[in-house]
Amino acid sequence: MRHLSEEQLALRAGGDLRGLELWLANRHLGRCATCRMAHSELVAARAAAREAADELPAGVDWPTLERTMRGNIRVGLAAAECVTRVAPPERVGWKVTAAFASLTLVVLTGWYLSLPRLTPRPFASVAAGGAVVEATPAGVELKHGPQGFMLLHPQAQRVTYSVDTRGARAQYVDVDTGQVTITNVALD
Amino acid sequence: MWRLISGLWLGTAAFSQIKVEFPKDAPLTVVSGDWGGSRISPRGGALVLDLRTSLVLKNTSAERVRGVTLLVTAAELTAGGKASVTVPSLDVKPGETFPVRIDLRLLRPNAGFQAAVVVTLDGVLFDSLGFYGENKLNSRRAMLAWELEARRDRRHFLEALARGGPSLLQAEIVAAIARMDSQPRLDVQVVRGRSTNVEPDQVIPLAALDLPGAPVEILAGQAGMAGFELRSPSFEIRNRSSSPIRFVELGWGTRQATGGAFPAEVALQPGERTLISPEVTLKMPAALTDLTAFVSTVEFSDGSVWVPPARSLRRVSPEEQRLTEIYRRRGLDALIGELKKFQ
16 A cells, blocks of 8 residues: 655645545544544644734734834835835735734744654653653654654554553554454554 | 656665674575665754665575564664564475564764664474574574464464354454554553662562463462552462473563563572562652563473463464454455465
8 A cells, every 4th residue: 555645635735636646545543543543733834824824923012013123114115215216115014924923824834744753642661761652552662861762563454562561562454465463663 | 867866865874884693504595685765964963874675584494484574783882782573483495595674773973874774584483393593692482482482362363263263253253353443552651670668669479370380389479559550569479290300481560551571581490489689770650559470481491382371361462463353355266275274
């Protein structure tokens, strides 16, 4: 089973897929926990970014900011008028606000997508020292500082997890081979 | 053209990241390896390497293979940790081949993957319950327990078939599926090490499930509950068999839900008692009011292993999961064929 590409996931999350592509993506998402998880993350990121763009960030005085920017633009235009005659500028306040909102959206989305992570929140985990082993929807992962190592179980629908003091384990039946497979990651 | 070139480069790069090293005298040989789905992608300031591998192994021994454990290490990334992929419940005749899939994801904070992933053979279990391998992960004990559980579960379903025909087998397998689907789990965060000195709010006594024929008896036990944290669990056990015991695994949970396991290396002579008190704190989703425990695996000093004689309500064996999946995907006739294959 081939996973959805990041572009397909992003388009699906944005509601921009149509027709056969949409049907195929939906069919795959219905079967693949890994892609479902990645898709949910993108949907959540979009929602968070939209919400952040809609609200004024705390501590920002938009009217003052707008007045300052408008003043700076007018000073610039006046300076340009000294060189060449141009038509008087239109009111640009709403454009500045829209530009800032778009910029905020882009920055927040980029920041969220750039977070180095392998998976979302774990079901269960075991930690000792600086290392942690987590059972997540995508697999069993050992994290040590900024490094990660994960055994995935992408071809399974029903996964049984267990965590003990030594590490974590996932048990599933591989869809392609029909074999029951047990992945285990130990802390030491 | 660019996609083709980058695809070739990524495939080559991924291939160079994995080394498969089996001993020369191993009963399994690597026939082929497919690395086609591997890729490297940037994520923030890090690199993510997805290695999707399917090895085809050949049984070059004179015995049927029942299970295999592959040890997967990436020394630079796992920092002493170990990972393994086990395929139990196999039936591979001499000369036959079978696939083992290994899907890995590696995350590194900066450019370049220097350390290769090394896949080695940790153990092979045969139909005779003989074992080959380095056993670095105690895979012998684990595979032996799973094989004994598999034989027990197949026997249970075959008895149902003999007693009541296909309809009773179907009823048994449907009940097993329902149990798997409805089994609640406690998702816990286990933190190893001594817990803080804060006094627990309450002490929860243990209710031990005494399984018939178990070589180990749980005499008593308790744990402290502080908020949502279960602290300092302790279990007093006794060897009631006539053989020395070197390993015990206790399953634990509540009356309603499965929790996990406490494995313990012990040196327990017949009749002796000991206290198992792992230094752990278990962060729970909610405060517990009861705690149950049962003996799930015992390994004797001679290497033989005991598993509960009846299918546990608290644990889904790998074989049970495999058989229910065969029924779900291929139907009752396929399940009957599979059960009879092992007779």
